[in-house]
Amino acid sequence: MDSRPSSRHPRRLLLRAALVAVVAVVALVAVPGAASARGTVVPLLDCVVANDDGSWTAVFGYRNTSSSPVRIPTGPRNKVTPATVGSPQPTTFQPGTHRGAFTVTVARGAGPMWHLDGTNLAARRGTATACPSSTQMPADGNGTGAAIALVAAGLVGTVAVQRARRRAPAGRGDR
CATH class of the missing domain: 2.60.40 (Immunoglobulin-like)
Structure with missing residues (x-):
């Protein structure tokens, strides 16, 4: 068993944190609040x-x-x-x-x-x-802001995942 500390563990945490952040942004933008009270x-x-x-x-x-x-x-x-x-x-x-x-x-x-x-x-x-x-x-096109935000969140998530993969040392598999 290899007793060396894994330099990949912090990268995994960073990758997971980035994915959680992307999912949270998408959830906030994609699911606007429902009308909770008449007349608000x-x-x-x-x-x-x-x-x-x-x-x-x-x-x-x-x-x-x-x-x-x-x-x-x-x-x-x-x-x-x-x-x-x-x-x-x-x-x-x-x-x-x-x-x-x-x-x-x-x-x-x-x-x-x-x-x-x-x-x-x-x-x-x-x-x-x-x-x-x-x-x-x-201007015409009311309601497109949410779609733009979703696309932006997806791009940010994709870039974060690609950067994390590039930074991972070559030849080391997941343990």
Whole structure:
């Protein structure tokens, strides 16, 4: 039996720690918190923009009063009426106040209403604040942040595993 201390043991611990860290990051990003209490997320009407063709655009935000992300899937507790193409509203709500989460463009007539976590918020062109000309409208693609974080976590984990393998002495097998 070999009585020499194994220089590989600390590497194994480092590799396991890196893998545990990657799994923890993936779990935190991939599984946002569930809505725990009615009314923890409220919709906000940031402002409206009059468009040249007679339509207008409502800019919505939200406030999450909990200390963790809340997930409310599109459905009875998270919907925009009248129904819009693609249901653009977010489904994961980060803590705090977030302006400009999404927009809804409306032809002439009645404005949209966002039904969110027990609160109904109607956008009315005549009574809403007009957006300043410098307002940057939200970009398309809400919800891609989680996918990007998952890919980044996977890359970090892959690099950590490859570095640990390269540092292992050649010719020594696992014991």
